Amino acid sequence: MNKTDFDLILQNYLRNPFRSFGLSLLIALFASVLLIGGLLSISLSKGLDRLSSRLGADVIVIPQGSEINDQTVFLQGDSKYAYLPKGLLEFIRGLAGVKIATPQYFMTTLSASCCDQKVSIIGFDTKSDFVIQPWIREVLAGKLPKGSIVVGSEIRIDEKKKLKIFDREYTVAATLEPIGNKLDQAVFVDEATLADIREAAKAKGIVFSNNEETSSNEIAEYSSILIKLQDGADVERLSREIHSRFDGVQFRTRKDLFSQLQKSANFLQVVVWTIVAIFLIVVAAAIGISFSLSTRERTREYALLRILGVTRKRLQNLVLGESLLLSAVGTYVGLLFASVAFFTFRLWIGEQVGIPFVVPVAAEIGGVYAVVIALLHLVGPVAVYGVANRVSRIDAYAALRETEH
Numbered sequence: 001m002n003k004t005d006f007d008l009i010l011q012n013y014l015r016n017p018f019r020s021f022g023l024s025l026l027i028a029l030f031a032s033v034l035l036i037g038g039l040l041s042i043s044l045s046k047g048l049d050r051l052s053s054r055l056g057a058d059v060i061v062i063p064q065g066s067e068i069n070d071q072t073v074f075l076q077g078d079s080k081y082a083y084l085p086k087g088l089l090e091f092i093r094g095l096a097g098v099k100i101a102t103p104q105y106f107m108t109t110l111s112a113s114c115c116d117q118k119v120s121i122i123g124f125d126t127k128s129d130f131v132i133q134p135w136i137r138e139v140l141a142g143k144l145p146k147g148s149i150v151v152g153s154e155i156r157i158d159e160k161k162k163l164k165i166f167d168r169e170y171t172v173a174a175t176l177e178p179i180g181n182k183l184d185q186a187v188f189v190d191e192a193t194l195a196d197i198r199e200a201a202k203a204k205g206i207v208f209s210n211n212e213e214t215s216s217n218e219i220a221e222y223s224s225i226l227i228k229l230q231d232g233a234d235v236e237r238l239s240r241e242i243h244s245r246f247d248g249v250q251f252r253t254r255k256d257l258f259s260q261l262q263k264s265a266n267f268l269q270v271v272v273w274t275i276v277a278i279f280l281i282v283v284a285a286a287i288g289i290s291f292s293l294s295t296r297e298r299t300r301e302y303a304l305l306r307i308l309g310v311t312r313k314r315l316q317n318l319v320l321g322e323s324l325l326l327s328a329v330g331t332y333v334g335l336l337f338a339s340v341a342f343f344t345f346r347l348w349i350g351e352q353v354g355i356p357f358v359v360p361v362a363a364e365i366g367g368v369y370a371v372v373i374a375l376l377h378l379v380g381p382v383a384v385y386g387v388a389n390r391v392s393r394i395d396a397y398a399a400l401r402e403t404e405h
Contacts, residue, residue, distance in 0.1 A: 005314070009321040019290060020326060026286055027330025030279045031376050032338035037272040038368040039342055039360065040349070044265045046358040050179050056131045057226035057254060059235065061092065064248040083221035085246045092225060095241055097233030102128040105194060106223035107201075109165050119155060120186040121165070123194035131226055132188055140174040147193055148173035152184040154347065163187070166200035178358050280379070287323060287383040319388035323380030331376040335369065 013020045063082035092101045105123035124132045126144075136150050144150065148171045149163065157163055161172045170193065178184050189197065201207070229235070239251045342349070346359055360368070381388075 005318060005321065008318060009325055012318075012322050013325050016294075019294070023287055023290060023326050024330035024333065026283055027327055027376060027379065028334035028337065030276075030283045030379070031331045031334025031372060032341070033279050034276055034376070035335055035338040035368065035372050036342050037276050038372060039365065040272060041269050042360045042364055042368065043357050044269065046360060047179070047181070048261065048265055050177075050358050056134065056228065058229045058233075059227040059238070059254070060252050061088070061225040061227065061242065062223070062250050062252070064250055083223060084225060084249060086221075088242075088246050088249065089222060089225055091245060092227060092242065095238060097230050097238055099228045099230045099233075100128060100130055101225055101227045102130060103222040104129075104132075104224045104226065105221070107197070119151075119163075119165075120182065121194070121197060122183075122186050122188050123191060124188065126190045130228055135176060136174065136188065139176055144190060145171070145173055147171065147196070149193060150174050150176060150188040152176055152186045152188075153178040154184040155187065165197055166204050166206070168196070168200045170197075181357070283379060284383040287326065287380055288387065291319065291323065291384040291387045316388045319384060320381045323384040323388075324377065325380075327377050327380035331373060334376075335372065 061084065063084055089101060089103050092098055102125050104125075107121045107123075109119050109121065122132070126133070136144065140150065151157060151163065151172050151174075153176055155163070155172075155175070157172045157175070162169045163172055164170075165187070170189075176184075176188075227238075229238075235253060242249060242251060343359075346357075349357065359365075
């Protein structure tokens with residue numbers, strides 16, 4: 001395409017700004033939906049894969065009334081200050097079919113002068129934990145240093161790698177890889193460090209435990225108990241035995257929770273891609289109809305161009321070029337808007353979907369952009385290809401006589 005042709009295409013685009021900008025805006029909306037849909041689908045798939053690799057527990061026992069519809073429950077207890085009955089952990093460890101059971105304790109800091117930021121704190125038992133420590137070992141060689149903490153990927157730390165909790169500073173030994181849920185905003189500590197944090201909180205007048213007789217180096221009251229079963233263990237029997245002995249507990253299996261998450265993710269992706277398909281049909285129809293009506297109004301113009309020596313192929317390319325310009329303007333405006341929206345509000349989006357949500361790496365993001373750009377640049381030309389063919393076959397003299405009459 002030479003400069004003269006581009007000038008003609010640009011003039012045609014600007015000559016009817018309401019039609020041109022309107023179609024470009026429609027394409028921009030489609031580009032936004034398509035980009036966010038693509039990034040969301042990959043993020044959900046990565047999040048579910050990451051969560052599947054982290055779920056080392058077959059069963060979780062949590063206090064009655066705790067939230068159970070969040071994927072984080074297999075790695076932490078509920079954020080409410082509810083605790084399991086005393087003696088439950090020892091009882092579970094003595095049941096047939098239980099390979100290992102480990103407790104966790106949950107607490108939340110305040111977003112105030114005592115703390116750098118509001119975070120969830122998850123205490124784990126170093127002797128029995130089989131969920132958190134394998135994750136930590138991926139980023140930290142050796143044991144967790146005494147008095148140190150490990151933080152999720154979304155926790156902000158200073159250059160000194162310190163985090164202040166209840167006016168006490170703790171060294172950050174490592175930052176975990178993102179998992180795509182609230183655990184990215186959590187702090188993980190062993191029993192001794194948890195006891196120190198509880199003492200610091202108590203000095204500030206905040207008490208998380210009602211058990212004052214517990215020694216300083218163990219978890220006082222448990223927010224959850226995670227269980228790994230032996231092969232062939234009877235889950236139903238295990239549930240009956242626990243409920244027959246203890247009240248106020250809930251018993252949930254990994255299979256039930258993960259299947260619900262998978263169904264939710266599949267449903268969300270179906271909804272997203274259905275919206276994308278509807279947008280594609282609407283955009284293609286709008287462009288095709290608009291250009292079809294436009295060519296009727298511009299028949300005399302096309303006829304004059306043929307008489308002046310413009311070839312049929314060149315005339316066809318002018319129409320296709322104008323549709324390509326429409327697509328390009330809309331594509332890049334839409335991508336800019338969608339990029340700002342997605343990456344600015346990615347944390348909020350992850351919280352709202354309620355499903356593990358891990359933002360793709362740079363190479364995957366680049367691939368999504370390339371596919372979206374290639375597809376959207378084709379929408380306009382494909383939608384008006386038939387119209388461009390009709391324009392190229394115009395009988396110039398017959399068209400001029402018809403317009404004169």
